[in-house]
Amino acid sequence: MSPIRRLTDQYPTLATVAERAGVSRQTVSNALNNPELLREDTLQRVQAAIDELGYTPNRAARQLRTRSSHMIGLRFEPAQEGTSNALMDRFVHTLVETTAETGHHILLFSGAADDPLDGYDELLRATAVDAFVITDTYTGTAETELLRRVGAPFVTFGRPWDDPDAAHPWVDVDGARGACLATEHLVSVGHRRIAWLGWEETSRIGEDRRSGWEQSMADHGFDTRGLGVRTTDNVDAARMEAHKLLEDRTVTGFCCASDTLAIGVLHALHERGLRPGIDVGVVGFDDSLGAHVTWPGLTSVRQPLEQVARELVELVHSVLSHRPVEPLGRMLEPTLVVRRSTVPDAPRPGTIPRAASSAATRG
Amino acid sequence: MSPIRRLTDQYPTLATVAERAGVSRQTVSNALNNPELLREDTLQRVQAAIDELGYTPNRAARQLRTRSSHMIGLRFEPAQEGTSNALMDRFVHTLVETTAETGHHILLFSGAADDPLDGYDELLRATAVDAFVITDTYTGTAETELLRRVGAPFVTFGRPWDDPDAAHPWVDVDGARGACLATEHLVSVGHRRIAWLGWEETSRIGEDRRSGWEQSMADHGFDTRGLGVRTTDNVDAARMEAHKLLEDRTVTGFCCASDTLAIGVLHALHERGLRPGIDVGVVGFDDSLGAHVTWPGLTSVRQPLEQVARELVELVHSVLSHRPVEPLGRMLEPTLVVRRSTVPDAPRPGTIPRAASSAATRG
DNA sequence: GACGATCAGTGGATCGATCAAATCATAGGG
DNA sequence: CCCTATGATTTGATCGATCCACTGATCGTC
Known part of the structure; x- marks a missing residue:
């Protein structure tokens, strides 16, 4: 159990942990990201210090240095009156749960209703997201073309209907x-x-x-x-x-x-x-x-939809780690x-x- | 229009803009955050450089320095079979749109189904969110008590049923x-x-x-x-x-x-x-x-629900800017x-x- | 004409992590 | 006993923004 701490208190940083464990900052960093580099006893000492202090790495600092936000962007379309996005609900929830397993989070954003591209580029420039999940491929290829052009990682729920030489991973239901x-x-x-x-x-x-x-x-x-x-x-x-x-x-x-x-x-x-x-x-x-x-x-x-979400997350991870995706598309069976x-x-x-x-x- | 740029290219930074405009970094920063400090012509020069380069501030860097992520956390509960969260949908969407107006985003997260507190503390320690929006106040006061204890800003959709001396802002429907x-x-x-x-x-x-x-x-x-x-x-x-x-x-x-x-x-x-x-x-x-x-x-x-979301966002902003909220709760009328x-x-x-x-x- | 006050803008330090390279320790080979 | 190879750990620089303290310039005032 990590100790309860008020926000007004200073949160422990990597340096705090290092001091406590009697090692350097880098060693603590390694304990978190490359534990195999540490000797067993050092690792345990660092781990103990982390637990005692209730340390959690600062996302912003990590994000700044690694240029990776561990966020996945999902454009949340305007819900029209009467729309049943109860489906979207099942989908999004699984997305959230599955991404959480690897420390990723879902970032919702919106854009001007008349501009399917609105919002994407800004998030990319701000390095606010690592990748996108796109759900409406049947509305056209505007988003996918934009993202391909700027080289942003993304996967889609929906096959590339109009784009025979699309090169992005996708999942769809038959x-x-x-x-x-x-x-x-x-x-x-x-x-x-x-x-x-x-x-x-x-x-x-x-x-x-x-x-x-x-x-x-x-x-x-x-x-x-x-x-x-x-x-x-x-x-x-x-x-x-x-x-x-x-x-x-x-x-x-x-x-x-x-x-x-x-x-x-x-x-x-x-x-x-x-x-x-x-x-x-x-x-x-x-x-x-x-x-x-x-x-x-x-x-x-x-x-x-749950399976679609899980597979999409898997694909996102493949893309982010530059693993080749084979085959590019996966077609799932409805029941x-x-x-x-x-x-x-x-x-x-x-x-x-x-x-x-x-x-x-x-x- | 900002130029299209591949991700593999270097994005322009504040320093790039400064050089282009022939001013210091701080001046560019001021142009963005405190434009009233700049002389009119300087401001325009900087603005022009920003537009030419298609510069967008790096969120991570800003977040690290200001200790504010401009993210609002929303725990997305497991959707049970047959649940109509089509309502949630209307609500969440307005939340996303309204927060976007001030450059905020909605971060979805999940937690263990059996632990209503799971997820909150971790996001706080990681300074991943500035505040929370909580939607299920009728299930008990566990979350609100936790957040109050650690001093995290939050607002709730739902009156504090069991907590007569709750001090957080809320919106509810009568x-x-x-x-x-x-x-x-x-x-x-x-x-x-x-x-x-x-x-x-x-x-x-x-x-x-x-x-x-x-x-x-x-x-x-x-x-x-x-x-x-x-x-x-x-x-x-x-x-x-x-x-x-x-x-x-x-x-x-x-x-x-x-x-x-x-x-x-x-x-x-x-x-x-x-x-x-x-x-x-x-x-x-x-x-x-x-x-x-x-x-x-x-x-x-x-x-x-749309109005609920808008009012909640307004309350979040009040809390984040330490403005006193009066009255604490707002009761809206259904139709x-x-x-x-x-x-x-x-x-x-x-x-x-x-x-x-x-x-x-x-x- | 010297003074403080205000305005406009600058330079260095800093947030908290990771990266790259250096250092120290230990062991094995000649 | 020296030298290299390897492993374990440390040090300094860095990511890109903002904070803080400071410098110059301008201005009104006595």
Whole structure:
């Protein structure tokens, strides 16, 4: 246990520890950074002094000398109204925990909404961060190009869609595979006429997911003509598209690009007196809070965000230590969480532990 | 525009700028920190040199000398499964944006789940942060006591429930007022027998909110006997409690401590063939994603999280500059977002803009 | 015209760590 | 016994900013 010390007291420095242990400053430094250079007994003496004094190296001094801040920058995008960044939450938390294991921290920053580059360069010049984690590769390549140009280390959550010769490490989740899982599941519970409800054609992620549905349907020899619909990502748009599709009474399955869209489908079913999971099967994407709480529970594709975060941190460390990364990109597999929107006797939705939601309520 | 420069190049330092401008280092420093000390023409000359070179002060050096990191620590709690920290999201984002205005950044850190104190002391010793923002005051006073003991600056989101002589600045949202708004709204649309569905008695926040319902009911002279129910915060528990309450056919209103509970009530209504907003009115708390997307749209109490964040940042600055804070605590008013669970012709739920949800999907 | 007061700007020391190179100790080989 | 090789530890310089004490210049005043 290190002693409690008030901030107004002087914190012990490396020199303090050195004096206490009867060695030089450098030896203490070595004890921390290159313990193998010290003789066993010296190391223990220094260690004892460190513990007694409750010494922690001053980050600023270390940072100044080594030109490394042990900080990883993450641009925290403006949250739009209604956005479910509950996902981001899982991701960021794992990021924080994993980086902590090696003494790194996550630095959040923001930038002008209209300028995706804002904020990056300043942090670099100020040597405030060692590397960046970038999450929105589908919005374009502006950030990655900037960072490559200035030679800043970074990794991305998301494959380099538009940049065939990108040279940065990345991790992504196979959206096509997710849609494929969803489709196969719908087939396995008896559906044949399965519609796709997705985003506009301009969305790379959306088209990728859609391709999974197309592929699966083709594999089974099912016709997809008239079944693939694209719309904007909101509940109401999805509800209306679902109504149109349901005019065709043979349609009994919906594979959706997001939970929001899937929930729109559920609303339409409700308005038509159709029973989700019995008359019609619906699968969403992202396993968001909405999927948990919506009646009667929404089957959804879940991204392994925790694993994504862990792998990204590993990649960051590789880049920072100039280890070659091979392969450059890693594609992770999503999983399917089955609820009552496809299987009537699946567990009831939303058994959310008490503590969790209390935290939710506080923000 | 500052010139693009590779990381491997040497960044310009204060000395570089000084040489360029033909002044001393200190003068450049003053140009940045105390421009009023310089003559107008000198200032402009220095400014020009700074712009030409694209100089940004090195954070580490500044931090070492001034003993101030311009970082604010925020412990990012483990997100439990199903937790809606979409709220946290709004809050954190505003925090990031507001602190950025004064050159501060948010440093996320985590700690052992079983030790609320883990992480704080280390960051302080390492002079990695200037202050903390604490969000979970209802879990106890362990953190605040620690920080007070070591004399570290901090502010809290949440009043000091258990600590009458706490001396730190805080911001909170008046939960009782929120429940009061909810109850008044239900009364205004014609309900008289309004039930409370809340958390266990051990929850300070829960009891605070409940008191608002009690007060409102009493003000109208409405009887609350048998109408106040406490349960665990999950959809299914709420659904079952709602069924019990609905045995009493006179109950037509539900005021809930959270959206999760309110959604449980909606499920129960659905199972009984009762129409939300027409036969029974339901109000939730927090205006979470669930409230947006649930059929038919859930009226909910919304916390002004953005304002909370802004005020907290203001308080942090006061504390850091040793300005006295008066009054110590600030209580903000929540608002009510009306949807179809109380008013049948309210706007349709979930018109979520495209961009938002695409971000959601990426995490 | 000498004086102190104010303003503008300078130079050296300093924050606390690490780096690079020097020193001291010990041992082994000729 | 000297000399080199190796290991363990120390010393001085350094990272890039700010703090502190100081110098020159300008100005008003008696």
